[in-house]
Amino acid sequence: AQTVTQSQPEMSVQEAETVTLSCTYDTSESDYYLFWYKQPPSRQMILVIRQEAYKQQNATENRFSVNFQKAAKSFSLKISDSQLGDAAMYFCAYRTPYDRGSTLGRLYFGRGTQLTVWP
Amino acid sequence: EAQVTQNPRYLITVTGKKLTVTCSQNMNHEYMSWYRQDPGLGLRQIYYSMNVEVTDKGDVPEGYKVSRKEKRNFPLILESPSPNQTSLYFCASSPLKPYGYTFGSGTRLTVV
Numbered sequence: 199a200q201t202v203t204q205s206q207p208e209m210s211v212q213e214a215e216t217v218t219l220s221c222t223y224d225t226s227e228s229d230y231y232l233f234w235y236k237q238p239p240s241r242q243m244i245l246v247i248r249q250e251a252y253k254q255q256n257a258t259e260n261r262f263s264v265n266f267q268k269a270a271k272s273f274s275l276k277i278s279d280s281q282l283g284d285a286a287m288y289f290c291a292y293r294t295p296y297d298r299g300s301t302l303g304r305l306y307f308g309r310g311t312q313l314t315v316w317p
Numbered sequence: 318e319a320q321v322t323q324n325p326r327y328l329i330t331v332t333g334k335k336l337t338v339t340c341s342q343n344m345n346h347e348y349m350s351w352y353r354q355d356p357g358l359g360l361r362q363i364y365y366s367m368n369v370e371v372t373d374k375g376d377v378p379e380g381y382k383v384s385r386k387e388k389r390n391f392p393l394i395l396e397s398p399s400p401n402q403t404s405l406y407f408c409a410s411s412p413l414k415p416y417g418y419t420f421g422s423g424t425r426l427t428v429v
Contacts, residue, residue, distance in 0.1 A: 207357075233417050243407060243420035289359060303348060303367070304375070305409075305418055309359035 200225055202292050204308035211280045212316050219275045219311045221290030230294045232273045238286040249273065285315040319344045323408050323421035330398055330428055338393045338424050340408030348411040349391040353377065353404040366391055398428040
C-alpha cells in the first residue's frame with residue numbers, strides 16, 4: 199500500500215494568521231495526483247485543493263495553496279488569513295491514474311491533522 | 318444535485334446480526350469505494366470498484382462484502398458484525414479521470 203504521512207496530529211493558529219500543514223508520501227510512480235480534504239465537525243469530507251504531479255506550478259484556491267516538492271515527495275497546505283470556519287481535520291491524500299501505476303486509481307489517506315483556530 | 322447518498326446515517330446493532338449500508342451516486346461515476354475512519358488511523362479503504370461487476374479488496378476487507386450490480390449502487394454488507402467494526406464509514410465515487418472523490422455523509426456504526 200502507498201504511504202501518506204502527516205507528521206502533525208494537531209496544529210493551532212490564531213484567526214487571520216497563516217498556518218502550514220505538512221504531508222509526505224512514498225511512491226515509485228511518476229504520474230499521480232495529490233489532494234487535501236477538510237473534515238469539519240459535521241464529518242462531511244470536502245475537497246480543498248488538488249495537484250497534478252506533472253504540473254510544476256503549485257495549486258491555489260483562494261486562501262488555500264500548496265507547496266509541492268516532487269523530488270522530496272512533499273505536499274504541504276498553506277492556509278492564509280485563517281478563519282474560524284477553517285477549524286477541522288485535514289487529510290492529505292494520494293492517487294494514481296486508474297490505468298497506470300500499481301495502485302490503479304485507489305485513493306490513499308494520511309492520518310490527518312486536527313486544526314484549531316483561535317479567535 | 319450531484320451527490321453520493323449513504324444510508325443510514327447512524328446505526329446501532331448487535332454482534333452477529335447481518336446489516337447492509339447502502340450507497341448510491343447520481344454522477345455516472347465508474348469508481349466507487351468504501352472507507353472506514355477510526356481515530357488516529359485516518360481513512361482506510363475497505364473495498365473498491367472500477368465498474369459494474371468489478372470489485373477488489375482494499376486494505377481492510379476482512380468481515381465485509383460488497384457488490385456492484387448497477388453502476389450507481391455499491392452496498393456494503395456486514396454478514397456477522399463484531400464490535401471491532403464499530404466505526405465511521407464513508408462511501409465515495411469518482412470518474413475514471415483522477416479528480417477528487419465525492420464522499421457521502423458517512424454512517425456511524427456501533428456494534429454492541
